[in-house]
Amino acid sequence: MSIIRDSFHSRIGFVLAAAGSAIGLGNIWGFPTQAANNGGGAFVFVYLMVTVLLALPALYAEMYIGNQAQKNPVSALEDACEGVSRNVGKYAGLFGLLGAILMLSFYSIVAGWMLSHALSPLAQLSGFDSVATWLGESSDLRNLIFTPIFIILSALVIKKGVHAGIERWSSRLMPILFLLLVALIIYILQQPGASEGIEMYLVPDFSQLKDPNLIIAAMGQAFFSLSIGVGGMMVYGSYMKKGEGLGKLVVSITALDTLIAILAGLLIIPTLFVAQHMGQEVFTNGQLIGGPQLIFSVLPTLFESMGTVGVYIALMFFSLMSMAALTSTISATEVPVSYLLESKGYSRGKATLLVSIIVLAACMTLVFNFDTLFDAVISWVNTFQLPIMGLFYFIVVGWIWKRGNLLKDKAVIDAKPSLKLWGNYLRFVCPLLLTVVFVNTVMAM
Template identity: 45%
Template structure:
């Protein structure tokens, strides 16, 4: 099993898995959803969904991964003993490739804005870096994919773990510094109020609940096999429920920290004359990151160029910690099942993702939003539902208990074992199915 590689330490796994979860889904996606759904009401529902739905599914992936020591396709095939496991795993692999395809485009934008900030610090004007053009999108998407490829080629401990241990603390330090600075500026207090004081009447709004569930699944990288593959690299003596809880808490914490940075920053922008409302709603999505915040940075003078550099450095780091886990999913399959060397498999899949991303760039208006909707709003929740079925109904309960006992002999008497098996068997599938049905209708 050592030939597959494994995480060398508990800290290495937690930071790598948290890095997978902590990406644009947290730093960009979470504050965007907060802005779209009226502030603190969404924060409250996101916390509920993260603990009640995302964490149980996260544990299902980690347990399956470590028990079977395999990629998603092979692991689910072993559990089911049928083609349905192979089919589900294959859908997960395709989904994660499509997510990485659009993700790389957005991450490329982050690199271009980072370089623009660096140029501004040196008082150099390079307008093409932030101009919306096919050439810019292709160049920086390719650059980002190349960075991802280099890290994954290094393997588990020498690539993914080594970089995660360096990048995650840097990310947290950058967020903390930016929060402190933004909070000292005029207008920040109004942003804090919008972020912390919920509109109670909207907490149970169906649309808000669906958005909160989707955000929880997307930000924790669930349903597509990233956590399953990372789980397959965890050492047998580790306590999985505690590891999973650590990952979930770091992910939720960073999402909340991102909101503490970006929502107050929007109101600081408002105090500086920047338009942050579209009608009665806060501006969200790409306009938030690439128009509102850059306008704020510009209004701050030279210090704004420094803050801008720190912010987009944060975005690039968050993007990279997630993309390496996404690429690892299909790479693990080619290495495990097809016997392809890791370097060759990584380069091959990076090229495939590049071509898919290029097609999206060349047909941006038609494909970009469509791919995001299909993967994050439909495929991920459905895959999460199927994983619950595999863990709750298909896989034998005594085998799950045996796997958990590897890290904790007293698992059978633990609170986790008293709740999780029936919860992932009955509650999670029903709630996910109902939410998915509501989102389609």
């Protein structure tokens, strides 16, 4: 009995869902931190170049495999690798599925922090100051409450399906996310000290282009910001009609993701200089304070110093972060859910429940072994999982996949010679560039 697959019903819904998958916490705090620590405007310049040269082709490769197969990532890679070994594709797909679970294990915890910080100003506005303080402070109890809440939120969207759940909610959340981001930028840019941040961010010092670390950092950020390597983009590609102008859609997704990253830098970096203007320490040994300390220490202190208006700014900011996290966790959750639906015959409700339980167990393992496992899992996913799978996608599209691969179909290529150039670029140039990023990242550890 064949399975009737759910699908996206509109191109804009697909673009917003896929862009939502890519746009996450990495864009909104990872990109600005990288920019501030790696030359500001020079980093942005290199980032834009590398996005076009490497990240966009990688996104295309992942989505193209899923779109042509019209199957979940495990089955899609099995089909693509049948000329060599279906088992190679199967285990690569399962490796990607494992990466999705691992990503969700730490991402759901951090997303829970964002959600609790979003509720903190609401509690303060309602007069529950002690609750607001508890929501804004790190604790195991807070993790035990808000991590499951966020997993449930993701599950509720996934359970509705591709059109009624993922597409509909992405179409709602992404415009709100964009409006909140723009509103925050307009406010912050009017504050004392913001102009110094704008100058650092937008005025490139081209002498810094000689620094290989800047180029490597930009290449890594451009690639990883598009969520390539865990199968989320592949499964989204499979939910679009085969051959539905995929190239143009990938360009739209990349452009939207890049726009949000650039806007995030326009918010975060001036905000930090505003904080510095107010006497807060935002640089340590010449490096911008990054990660959780930036988001959950420096910025809340800044918002608090703004008085009543700061409460509303905090509410908007952490609501923005929560929405960005939700649109990313939705796509990662859909990867194992789609596998259970199509390969194991589960109902969507049962598959969603099982995946949620597995993710919750993984999250709780990290919560109770935080100092040992949390950073280690993040490092594994970002340093190894994503580049290894990204490289594998290039190898599949360029070398392994024969039947159904239009980029290697002689008749198609003869009719459209530009496809030959594009295929050779994916086959030779992209694997080389990605290998350079991977090797240099590992050597820098």
